[in-house]
Amino acid sequence: MKGFIDLKIGIIGGGQLGKMIAQEAKKMGLFVIILDPTPDSPASEIANKQIVSHFNDKGKIEELINQCDITTFEIEHINTEILKKLENRGKEIYPASRVLEIIKDKSKQKEFLDEFNIPTSNWKKVDHNALDDEIPAFPVVQKACRGGYDGRGVYVIKNKENIENRLKTESFLEEYIDFEKELAIMVARNKQGEIKCYPLVEMEFDEEKNICDMIIAPARVDESIYEEASKIAVKCVENLNGVGVFGIEMFLTKDKRILVNEIAPRVHNSGHYTIEGCVTSQFEQHLRCIMGLPLGSTELIIPTVVINILGEKNHCGTADYIGVEETLSIPGVSIHIYGKKEIMPYRKMGHVTIVDKEIDKAIEKAYKVKKTLKAVSKEAKHEE
Amino acid sequence: MKGFIDLKIGIIGGGQLGKMIAQEAKKMGLFVIILDPTPDSPASEIANKQIVSHFNDKGKIEELINQCDITTFEIEHINTEILKKLENRGKEIYPASRVLEIIKDKSKQKEFLDEFNIPTSNWKKVDHNALDDEIPAFPVVQKACRGGYDGRGVYVIKNKENIENRLKTESFLEEYIDFEKELAIMVARNKQGEIKCYPLVEMEFDEEKNICDMIIAPARVDESIYEEASKIAVKCVENLNGVGVFGIEMFLTKDKRILVNEIAPRVHNSGHYTIEGCVTSQFEQHLRCIMGLPLGSTELIIPTVVINILGEKNHCGTADYIGVEETLSIPGVSIHIYGKKEIMPYRKMGHVTIVDKEIDKAIEKAYKVKKTLKAVSKEAKHEE
Numbered sequence: 050m051k052g053f054i055d056l057k058i059g060i061i062g063g064g065q066l067g068k069m070i071a072q073e074a075k076k077m078g079l080f081v082i083i084l085d086p087t088p089d090s091p092a093s094e095i096a097n098k099q100i101v102s103h104f105n106d107k108g109k110i111e112e113l114i115n116q117c118d119i120t121t122f123e124i125e126h127i128n129t130e131i132l133k134k135l136e137n138r139g140k141e142i143y144p145a146s147r148v149l150e151i152i153k154d155k156s157k158q159k160e161f162l163d164e165f166n167i168p169t170s171n172w173k174k175v176d177h178n179a180l181d182d183e184i185p186a187f188p189v190v191q192k193a194c195r196g197g198y199d200g201r202g203v204y205v206i207k208n209k210e211n212i213e214n215r216l217k218t219e220s221f222l223e224e225y226i227d228f229e230k231e232l233a234i235m236v237a238r239n240k241q242g243e244i245k246c247y248p249l250v251e252m253e254f255d256e257e258k259n260i261c262d263m264i265i266a267p268a269r270v271d272e273s274i275y276e277e278a279s280k281i282a283v284k285c286v287e288n289l290n291g292v293g294v295f296g297i298e299m300f301l302t303k304d305k306r307i308l309v310n311e312i313a314p315r316v317h318n319s320g321h322y323t324i325e326g327c328v329t330s331q332f333e334q335h336l337r338c339i340m341g342l343p344l345g346s347t348e349l350i351i352p353t354v355v356i357n358i359l360g361e362k363n364h365c366g367t368a369d370y371i372g373v374e375e376t377l378s379i380p381g382v383s384i385h386i387y388g389k390k391e392i393m394p395y396r397k398m399g400h401v402t403i404v405d406k407e408i409d410k411a412i413e414k415a416y417k418v419k420k421t422l423k424a425v426s427k428e429a430k431h432e433e
Numbered sequence: 434m435k436g437f438i439d440l441k442i443g444i445i446g447g448g449q450l451g452k453m454i455a456q457e458a459k460k461m462g463l464f465v466i467i468l469d470p471t472p473d474s475p476a477s478e479i480a481n482k483q484i485v486s487h488f489n490d491k492g493k494i495e496e497l498i499n500q501c502d503i504t505t506f507e508i509e510h511i512n513t514e515i516l517k518k519l520e521n522r523g524k525e526i527y528p529a530s531r532v533l534e535i536i537k538d539k540s541k542q543k544e545f546l547d548e549f550n551i552p553t554s555n556w557k558k559v560d561h562n563a564l565d566d567e568i569p570a571f572p573v574v575q576k577a578c579r580g581g582y583d584g585r586g587v588y589v590i591k592n593k594e595n596i597e598n599r600l601k602t603e604s605f606l607e608e609y610i611d612f613e614k615e616l617a618i619m620v621a622r623n624k625q626g627e628i629k630c631y632p633l634v635e636m637e638f639d640e641e642k643n644i645c646d647m648i649i650a651p652a653r654v655d656e657s658i659y660e661e662a663s664k665i666a667v668k669c670v671e672n673l674n675g676v677g678v679f680g681i682e683m684f685l686t687k688d689k690r691i692l693v694n695e696i697a698p699r700v701h702n703s704g705h706y707t708i709e710g711c712v713t714s715q716f717e718q719h720l721r722c723i724m725g726l727p728l729g730s731t732e733l734i735i736p737t738v739v740i741n742i743l744g745e746k747n748h749c750g751t752a753d754y755i756g757v758e759e760t761l762s763i764p765g766v767s768i769h770i771y772g773k774k775e776i777m778p779y780r781k782m783g784h785v786t787i788v789d790k791e792i793d794k795a796i797e798k799a800y801k802v803k804k805t806l807k808a809v810s811k812e813a814k815h816e817e
Contacts, residue, residue: 053753053754054752055753078771094459095479342761343758346765350734350788351734370436370438370462373726374727380712380730386462399462404734
């Protein structure tokens with residue numbers, strides 16, 4: 050009979066999320082196979098094996114799943130047809146293709162939220178070629194149903210003139226929320242249905258880069274907001290019948306309502322702080338979920354801030370990092386560099402975690418790190 | 434010019450210590466090469482590459498060091514001659530061969546401690562073939578100068594009859610210390626001479642197995658003991674001019690004196706608690722030391738207990754683990770399984786960390802884990 054140590058874990062996607070899941074799996078002595086199109090992907094350096102394949106190659110995905118006892122993924126954009134076929138044959142894949150199908154189409158996500166009375170902003174499906182008559186007031190948000198990621202697939206239409214720059218794809222319009230804060234919460238649910246919330250965190254966006262670049266844990270909000278957000282997050286994952294770790298992104302409106310913005314069916318950037326800040330990291334927790342093991346404590350043991358290391362503007366080519374030494378001289382700092390060989394502007398190249406007993410000091414240090422540590426290209430560095 | 438990301442780290446020894454150093458190196462995006470005689474050693478699963486070689490193969494050691502920018506080790510029993518030759522050629526090897534030579538001969542360690550007036554038990558070099566006349570009183574401890582590890586190379590001579598069972602090797606006699614507690618402290622010192630102590634911890638030994646099986650951080654001792662132990666530990670590493678992380682094992686005698694028992698010139702079992710318990714783990718810290726980076730905070734953020742997972746008595750063959758699920762149901766637990774394919778009685782197969790705001794609760798949980806989680810052989814499990 051197979052022992053604990055014989056379990057083979059498959060991960061579709063070999064980026065930083067796959068890498069960090071693999072790191073926890075190797076800590077526990079498990080065997081890991083990655084599927085990713087890029088040879089030497091970040092996760093493949095940690096995993097036992099990589100299958101080099103595109104995410105829509107049904108044959109290769111089947112090969113991965115057949116070689117593994119349990120398969121999971123770090124990306125949403127996977128061919129769900131093949132997952133469904135293999136689920137029907139009894140293969141363990143988490144989260145289920147059914148969940149993935151709801152989440153990877155943002156309009157279906159909205160329908161799901163509405164169906165279960167989970168608060169979210171108002172929205173309506175539209176024909177992107179006939180937007181003029183559909184917009185009651187500006188600004189309004191246009192979202193692509195599929196393929197969005199890190200700020201892509203979202204367009205804020207501020208006025209009539211903006212309409213011509215709209216996304217030319219299947220999309221919907223969403224009420225523009227002039228929020229007070231963006232919040233997020235990680236929720237873990239295992240095969241048996243045991244469910245746990247991590248602490249509520251704040252997400253700070255870099256306006257220029259249009260990408261989340263700082264996570265503050267715990268969120269600096271009233272206890273009542275904290276509790277309500279946790280309840281809403283649990284409601285999302287329970288109604289999805291999800292297995293694994295999920296990231297629930299939310300808006301806190303200026304009139305103190307909480308609205309679910311998006312659900313990520315996987316470990317998430319807003320949960321990286323759990324590695325240093327919590328008893329159980331989101332990555333170990335995800336493995337516990339999909340292996341049907343008891344969930345670990347989600348308790349935050351020290352205030353923690355995470356800052357993304359994004360590729361510098363105009364930097365393309367071979368990745369390098371400057372300011373490492375200066376960054377490491379700040380007490381409480383841990384540097385994670387994902388190992389992506391190629392840098393691109395605003396690409397997520399790594400992150401830095403800062404722990405401090407005082408959250409304000411951790412934030413102050415995070416701003417210092419943001420100014421200090423840069424992901425650059427060797428070519429551009431050479432030119433300067 | 435080489436960037437931070439281009440640095441190649443060599444590690445001599447591919448066991449659990451090498452694995453955990455490699456894990457931290459990969460977190461920071463570094464390239465790691467391991468040298469170990471066992472193909473598929475625990476560390477090789479994480480490292481970019483393994484050179485399969487014995488630790489006394491000068492040619493292979495030279496090959497490793499030449500391929501790396503900085504080389505370190507997880508074991509003491511290395512041929513120092515080749516290290517010295519390569520140091521003279523300007524290769525970076527930490528700790529230095531000079532330090533290794535002092536430490537790997539326990540009688541030289543004793544001489545070093547005496548030279549710098551660092552408190553240690555009384556001792557004298559003896560001819561093991563003429564012990565009868567050398568023993569002033571029983572019990573007395575006989576220690577082999579070289580090759581000791583995990584309780585091997587140490588023999589307590591309780592009476593005259595015991596003498597015939599003495600170690601038949603170059604050795605010395607040491608005063609038998611009827612200690613109150615065994616303590617340990619990790620000290621980190623980087624290339625520039627910056628030095629930091631981790632918290633003082635207690636080591637609990639399993640009498641039957643004659644091996645340390647529990648670490649309690651912080652040690653439950655008076656503040657004055659804490660301070661004195663830290664001063665002594667720093668004195669050891671400074672006088673060695675050591676670069677890297679060092680484990681200093683000490684006795685607290687019943688009359689409250691602190692005596693240095695042994696120095697380990699490397700990351701150490703008694704420092705595993707730093708992964709979950711401290712801001713910076715001993716493994717990341719070791720890398721910071723040898724790379725000449727600023728040291729990280731050694732602060733303990735939550736009381737932490739570590740229990741070793743040792744191979745069960747009479748279990749040999751293919752490793753497997755029982756009680757994983759039950760262990761993970763205890764809040765605050767993290768399981769580390771090293772990935773050794775073969776189990777042997779009392780072999781270190783993994784460890785479990787337990788964090789809890791109350792140290793007594795953490796200890797209680799550790800005893801529960803000790804009863805629950807077992808490293809067994811598949812063959813023996815099958816027979817039962």
